[in-house]
Amino acid sequence: MSHNVTNIETFWVELPLREVPARHMVREIPHWNLFEIVKVTLDSGVVGFGETMVYYTWGDETTSEASKAKVVGKHPAENMWDDELGAGLQIALFDAAAKAADCPLWQLLGQQVRDRCHISWWDIDLSAEDWISEAKLAGESGYTAFKTKGRPWWDLIENTRKLCASLPEHFEVDMDFNGFGIDTAHCTRLLKELEAFHHVVMYESPIPHHDVAGYTFLRQHTHVPISMHTQNHPEEPSLETAIREEMVDGFVVTGGATKIQQDALVCREFNKSFFLQVVGTKIAGAFALQLGAVLEHARWPSVNCFQLFERDCVSTPLEVSNGLCTVPDGPGLGIELDEEAIELFGCEPKEKPYPHPDLVIALRWPSGTTTYYAHCQQFWEDWQRGRLPFFPRGINLEHISNDGSADWADLRSRVLEGAVHSSEAPF
Numbered sequence: 109m110s111h112n113v114t115n116i117e118t119f120w121v122e123l124p125l126r127e128v129p130a131r132h133m134v135r136e137i138p139h140w141n142l143f144e145i146v147k148v149t150l151d152s153g154v155v156g157f158g159e160t161m162v163y164y165t166w167g168d169e170t171t172s173e174a175s176k177a178k179v180v181g182k183h184p185a186e187n188m189w190d191d192e193l194g195a196g197l198q199i200a201l202f203d204a205a206a207k208a209a210d211c212p213l214w215q216l217l218g219q220q221v222r223d224r225c226h227i228s229w230w231d232i233d234l235s236a237e238d239w240i241s242e243a244k245l246a247g248e249s250g251y252t253a254f255k256t257k258g259r260p261w262w263d264l265i266e267n268t269r270k271l272c273a274s275l276p277e278h279f280e281v282d283m284d285f286n287g288f289g290i291d292t293a294h295c296t297r298l299l300k301e302l303e304a305f306h307h308v309v310m311y312e313s314p315i316p317h318h319d320v321a322g323y324t325f326l327r328q329h330t331h332v333p334i335s336m337h338t339q340n341h342p343e344e345p346s347l348e349t350a351i352r353e354e355m356v357d358g359f360v361v362t363g364g365a366t367k368i369q370q371d372a373l374v375c376r377e378f379n380k381s382f383f384l385q386v387v388g389t390k391i392a393g394a395f396a397l398q399l400g401a402v403l404e405h406a407r408w409p410s411v412n413c414f415q416l417f418e419r420d421c422v423s424t425p426l427e428v429s430n431g432l433c434t435v436p437d438g439p440g441l442g443i444e445l446d447e448e449a450i451e452l453f454g455c456e457p458k459e460k461p462y463p464h465p466d467l468v469i470a471l472r473w474p475s476g477t478t479t480y481y482a483h484c485q486q487f488w489e490d491w492q493r494g495r496l497p498f499f500p501r502g503i504n505l506e507h508i509s510n511d512g513s514a515d516w517a518d519l520r521s522r523v524l525e526g527a528v529h530s531s532e533a534p535f
Contacts, residue, residue, distance in 0.1 A: 156204025191364025218402035228409035252431030474502030
């Protein structure tokens, strides 16, 4: 019996986010609930499936006709290592190939080193109250690690103090700055202050990745491990450079299956820990677990983000206990689609919903002034150009609801053009 690809079906779903993540992700990544599901059918009747988080995941944003044509009529194993196919189709081919062999996917990837993988709860930047509630929910769900964002529009030191005061002693926090630390002159003091909280066990990307000397300096002057992504853009330092210059203690490994395997091999050779970042629904989560089962140095908790959703498009539970998630042992990914959810949340393809309509953000500065924005990219641009104070104490962020007034409509129209600064805040 042959196992060649005969049909490829794609469809979109829009999954509901839980209330806390939805309220905060609207500022920057409201599109993280849009997915293209890919189903690959073999002539033997085997069906494999994968996913692309549209507007985020590696490769094609959606599965192209050229990618489909490349794999139809061929065994899925012939093309499953091709990262250029895009996430959804690549994962579906891996799933189908392993199901055709009647084995869990990890058996096609390498020798198993663990049957329970390190995993982290994830949230974007939150208020102190929401940080605390999310970390509590994470602990109740079996997690012992929480990856979140360090952002200068919150009082980072005070909010971290409040968060850590609520945590059990064993719970760990990974603080991802996405380069907001700017440079060592500013960032060193901030990171040293955060060292006071023993729950904070990792700084991810504290300054821009191109600052090779800056990373080397920070690593020599702080005691919390520092991580950064392996190269995803040509302007970023290569993995070889990051290791040779001793920029970081470990890495964030993401991308397609081939890139992940290649980066993981280098990390193993130089004894560098990493965490997998394969983001999406439980489809992406299961794929990451199958990879984590064979990648020895995937010793830091992975980031998968399926914790964000009220309901997933997968019916199979992924059980987490003591910060570890069991690797599914069924054929392929080892999970089943929730067909009812697929039908319930199915949608037509959509444009990226950003900036989100009816959003006005107010930054309340400790000096008593306010800056208004329509979305976070405006803040990123002001920040990177040195127009704003560095992680001030006492700052707070608020969302200004549309009250239907002419004043609100006028403010919204102005912030769409750029930041609005006010010493006497109208809202």
